[in-house]
Amino acid sequence: MEELNIVQINYWKEIRKEISITFESLHGLILLTHNSIEFSDLVDFLKNLRKNKEITILYISLINSYDHIKKTLQMFPLPSKKLFIVDCVSGFLLDHHDTADCVYRSPPSNLEEMKHLILDNIRWSNPNVIIVDSISQFINFTMPTEEELHDFYTFLRSVKEDTLNITRDAIILLYDDKMGSMKTLPTLFTDTIMKLEVIKEKPEWKD
Amino acid sequence: MMEKEGEIRYWRAIHNDVDEEMKNLDGILLVLHDSMEFTQLIDFFNKIKSNHFTNVLYVSLTRSHDYMRHALEQKPLDQKRVFFIDCVSGFAFPVEENIDRVLYHKPPRDLHTMKEIIHYGIEKTNPDIVIIDSLSQLINFSKPTGEELDEFYNFLHDLRKQEISMVCNTFILLFDAKMGALAHLPSQGIDTILKLEMSKPTKLPLETSFLFGEKKALSSELLH
Numbered sequence: 001m002e003e004l005n006i007v008q009i010n011y012w013k014e015i016r017k018e019i020s021i022t023f024e025s026l027h028g029l030i031l032l033t034h035n036s037i038e039f040s041d042l043v044d045f046l047k048n049l050r051k052n053k054e055i056t057i058l059y060i061s062l063i064n065s066y067d068h069i070k071k072t073l074q075m076f077p078l079p080s081k082k083l084f085i086v087d088c089v090s091g092f093l094l095d096h097h098d099t100a101d102c103v104y105r106s107p108p109s110n111l112e113e114m115k116h117l118i119l120d121n122i123r124w125s126n127p128n129v130i131i132v133d134s135i136s137q138f139i140n141f142t143m144p145t146e147e148e149l150h151d152f153y154t155f156l157r158s159v160k161e162d163t164l165n166i167t168r169d170a171i172i173l174l175y176d177d178k179m180g181s182m183k184t185l186p187t188l189f190t191d192t193i194m195k196l197e198v199i200k201e202k203p204e205w206k207d
Numbered sequence: 208m209m210e211k212e213g214e215i216r217y218w219r220a221i222h223n224d225v226d227e228e229m230k231n232l233d234g235i236l237l238v239l240h241d242s243m244e245f246t247q248l249i250d251f252f253n254k255i256k257s258n259h260f261t262n263v264l265y266v267s268l269t270r271s272h273d274y275m276r277h278a279l280e281q282k283p284l285d286q287k288r289v290f291f292i293d294c295v296s297g298f299a300f301p302v303e304e305n306i307d308r309v310l311y312h313k314p315p316r317d318l319h320t321m322k323e324i325i326h327y328g329i330e331k332t333n334p335d336i337v338i339i340d341s342l343s344q345l346i347n348f349s350k351p352t353g354e355e356l357d358e359f360y361n362f363l364h365d366l367r368k369q370e371i372s373m374v375c376n377t378f379i380l381l382f383d384a385k386m387g388a389l390a391h392l393p394s395q396g397i398d399t400i401l402k403l404e405m406s407k408p409t410k411l412p413l414e415t416s417f418l419f420g421e422k423k424a425l426s427s428e429l430l431h
Contacts, residue, residue, distance in 0.1 A: 007405045009250055011225045012218040014392070014400035022219060044215055181241075183406045185220060193220035199390055200213040 010185050012195055023048045026170060028191030029160050033175045033182060034198070039064045041198050042133070042174075043076045049129065049170075052080055058127035060086040060117060062137055066102045084125035086117065111138050111155035118163060118171075128167060134174040142180035149184070156189035216392065218402060229254035233376045234398030235363060237342075239384040243403060245270055245278045248340075248381075251403060253285050255336065255377070263289045264334035266324060268344045269383075271295045272309045290332040292324060318345050318362040325370060334375055341381040348382070348389040356391065363396030 015022050026049065034041075046057065061069065066087040073083070088107040090096055096104040103121065108114040118130060139152050163171060175182075177195075185193060221228055232255055240248070252263075263284075267275065272293040279289070291309040310331065315321040325337060346359050366378055384402075392400060 007247060009247065010404040010406050011221045011228075012402040012404065013221045013228070014402070015217045015219050016394065019217060022217070041215060181404060185222065185406060187220075187222055193222075195218035195220070197216040197218070198213055199216065 008185075010182070019048065020051075022192075022194075023051065026192060028164065028170065029156060029189060030170060030172045031175060031186065031190045031193045032172055032196060033177045033193070034196040036176050036178045037196060037198050039069055039072045040076045041196070042131075043072065043078055045196060046078055046081060049081075054080050054082070055128040056082045056084065056126065057129045057131060058084050058086070058118075058121055058125045059131045059133065060088065060114075060121065061133050062088045062107050063133050065089040066096075066104075084121075084127065086121050088117075107137075111135075111151050114138065115155060115159050115162070118159060122163060122168070126168075128169065130163060130168070130171040132171070132173050134176055136174075136176040136179070140179050141175065141177070141182040141184050141186065144184055149186075152186065153188055156186070160189060214392075226254060226257070230256060230258050232256065232399070234371075235366060235378045235380065235396065237380050237382060237393065237397045237400045238403060239382050239389070239401070240403040241405065242383050242385045243405060245275055246282050247405060248403075249278070249282050249284060252287070252338070255379070257286065260286045260288075261335040262332060263287050263336045263338060264292070264325075264328045264332050265289050265338045265340065266292045266294065266321075266328060267340050268294045268314055269340055272311075287336075290328070290334065292328050294324070315345070318358050321345060322362055322365055325366070329370060329375055336377045336379065337370075337375065338379045339381060341383055343381075343383040348384075348391050348393075351391050356393075359393065360396055363393070367396065 032045070049055075059069070064072075066085050067090065069083075069085060069087075083101065085102040087096070087102055087104050091104040091106050098104060103124075105117060105121075108117050114132065114135075118132070122130065135152075139148050144152070159171060187193070229251075238251070255261075265275070272291045273296065275291065289308065292312055293309055294312050294314040296311060310328070312324055315324055321339070325339070328334070329337065346355055351359070371378070
């Protein structure tokens with residue numbers, strides 16, 4: 001007989017049948033965990049977000065370069081969405097000049113710097129939705145320390161208070177769970193937690 | 208424009224409304240879990256239709272009745288009377304011990320036999336809920352063949368047509384997903400797919416008052 005260890009069960013519901021309703025009500029602070037998705041998979045997610053509505057998105061990238069994003073969007077267009085990029089990937093490599101839809105910045109070294117990066121860049125882009133890709137650099141939910149959780153919750157609270165309003169109504173934090181499944185689900189201050197799974201392997205048979 | 212390859216699945220954490228969702232559950236449910244112990248699954252079972260008394264038929268292919276009975280003594284089920292069909296101890300010819308809540312059966316060799324066992328169990332016990340533990344003994348969604356999937360969809364079709372009734376309206380198909388990534392998740396014949404993941408209870412950091420803008424006792428408290 002196993003011991004009655006105290007564990008918490010995280011319940012995830014597959015939402016294929018309620019995807020439209022879920023995306024319609026996707027507001028506030030959203031944590032989007034995924035299994036190392038590519039930018040093209042994120043485009044698929046963004047297509048569902050505020051479907052057929054003209055919105056502006058600020059995409060703060062610590063993962064994908066502006067160059068890669070542009071190429072991907074040529075193959076997988078994102079109609080009705082205007083994208084502004086903060087490229088924190090290419091800044092170190094070459095001497096890039098900011099463009100109308102992209103600025104190059106050094107990668108933030110902690111969540112406090114990330115918050116400032118967000119605040120600085122919502123001024124010029126005035127987005128409806130902010131995406132941070134990703135927060136995996138700053139916290140590992142497989143085994144977070146109390147200090148990490150303290151910093152993370154402080155970040156969530158302040159970023160929510162300082163950025164969201166009636167027109168700017170969603171901030172999406174991406175988290176790559178390749179380091180292991182999330183043993184701690186940060187339910188405090190997050191309005192929705194979603195998981196996006198991309199299965200690349202083609203099944204032998206389809207419905 | 209290019210077509211994307213592969214399948215994208217979306218899941219939503221339902222920690223805020225799990226009790227409400229579970230209370231009103233019906234239809235055919237596929238419940239994926241990572242080799243959870245029976246005592247851990249009891250927490251989940253307790254949430255199902257928790258607002259009224261129910262009879263449950265539990266068809267076990269993985270745990271013996273003896274084991275589950277001991278587990279339930281330690282951690283009882285609320286508002287549920289469970290009838291077991293033990294397909295684990297069947298070969299050991301256990302003594303019936305005059306217990307009228309358990310039937311022994313040989314493990315089913317395929318989904319067709321599984322269906323017969325379920326039908327027999329429903330006739331005997333007239334349950335509100337049927338739990339199958341687990342489907343992973345009979346199908347592997349990591350690399351199912353077309354034939355396996357055909358058989359599985361026929362099984363779901365027959366459950367819905369022949370077994371679901373006004374009384375017996377909830378079928379829970381447990382599936383141990385530890386065998387690997389599920390290349391195929393059934394999209395037809397299943398009303399709800401849930402994934403259960405075990406985690407540590409979330410703790411607030413030691414200093415909590417700053418989070419709420421008020422002076423609270425410094426403590427490490429559980430959120431759930």
